[in-house]
Amino acid sequence: GAGVSQSPRYKVAKRGQDVALRCDPISGHVSLFWYQQALGQGPEFLTYFQNEAQLDKSGLPSDRFFAERPEGSVSTLKIQRTQQEDSAVYLCASSSTGTSAYEQYFGPGTRLTVT
Amino acid sequence: AQSVTQLGSHVSVSEGALVLLRCNYSSSVPPYLFWYVQYPNQGLQLLLKYTSAATLVKGINGFEAEFKKSETSFHLTKPSAHMSDAAEYFCAVREGRSQGNLIFGKGTKLSVKP
Numbered sequence: 001g002a003g004v005s006q007s008p009r010y011k012v013a014k015r016g017q018d019v020a021l022r023c024d025p026i027s028g029h030v031s032l033f034w035y036q037q038a039l040g041q042g043p044e045f046l047t048y049f050q051n052e053a054q055l056d057k058s059g060l061p062s063d064r065f066f067a068e069r070p071e072g073s074v075s076t077l078k079i080q081r082t083q084q085e086d087s088a089v090y091l092c093a094s095s096s097t098g099t100s101a102y103e104q105y106f107g108p109g110t111r112l113t114v115t
Numbered sequence: 116a117q118s119v120t121q122l123g124s125h126v127s128v129s130e131g132a133l134v135l136l137r138c139n140y141s142s143s144v145p146p147y148l149f150w151y152v153q154y155p156n157q158g159l160q161l162l163l164k165y166t167s168a169a170t171l172v173k174g175i176n177g178f179e180a181e182f183k184k185s186e187t188s189f190h191l192t193k194p195s196a197h198m199s200d201a202a203e204y205f206c207a208v209r210e211g212r213s214q215g216n217l218i219f220g221k222g223t224k225l226s227v228k229p
Contacts, residue, residue, distance in 0.1 A: 004158070033216055033217075040221075040222075042205050042207075042220050042221050042222050043205070043217075043219050044219070045218070102147075102209075103149065103161055104161075104217060105161070106158035106159040107158050108156075108157055109158050111156075
């Protein structure tokens with residue numbers, strides 16, 4: 001079946017611009033996660049949704065970062081007034097309650113470059 | 116707090132040689148442990164997972180990992196490396212049975228020489 005998809009795959013933004021990154025999780029997966037992966041590093045947690053409820057946003061680095069999942073399916077990560085330090089790959093993952101380990105399935109990521 | 120340490124940011128082996136990628140974790144409760152692989156410009160693909168059912172876990176592409184509680188380790192091995200194994204590998208931990216986020220190590224880049 002279809003996996004997690006993300007769009008756009010690549011985004012170049014001028015410093016100060018707003019960007020919106022989209023994630024389509026695997027159909028039926030109730031949990032959705034956003035991670036930020038800086039160059040040469042492992043992914044770092046940003047935020048977590050269960051259905052439409054944002055249960056944990058402790059990883060969002062500043063109030064310029066905002067995420068939503070209004071209908072419990074597609075999610076959007078928005079970054080306002082982008083800064084150079086926001087340049088990274090943004091990964092989305094989804095998981096279901098159907099397995100004991102709740103393993104997460106990742107999308108291909110959106111590579112954001114802020115110039 | 117949970118954490119993951121991957122020893123060696125870069126490992127190089129010859130084709131056909133043993134692959135050993137090291138991962139140590141810290142967790143206050145029995146953890147769930149995962150190994151993911153990332154090919155260039157792609158997302159992370161799950162290789163295998165430890166869920167307390169068995170300490171030796173077999174995954175895809177011939178990889179396996181052994182959970183050793185006394186050593187707080189979850190090293191990834193493959194008896195014979197293939198050129199297609201060249202990629203970056205990430206170890207990750209999550210506490211207990213919750214659906215919380217994963218904590219990742221910094222990754223180990225595996226190179227395979229012909």
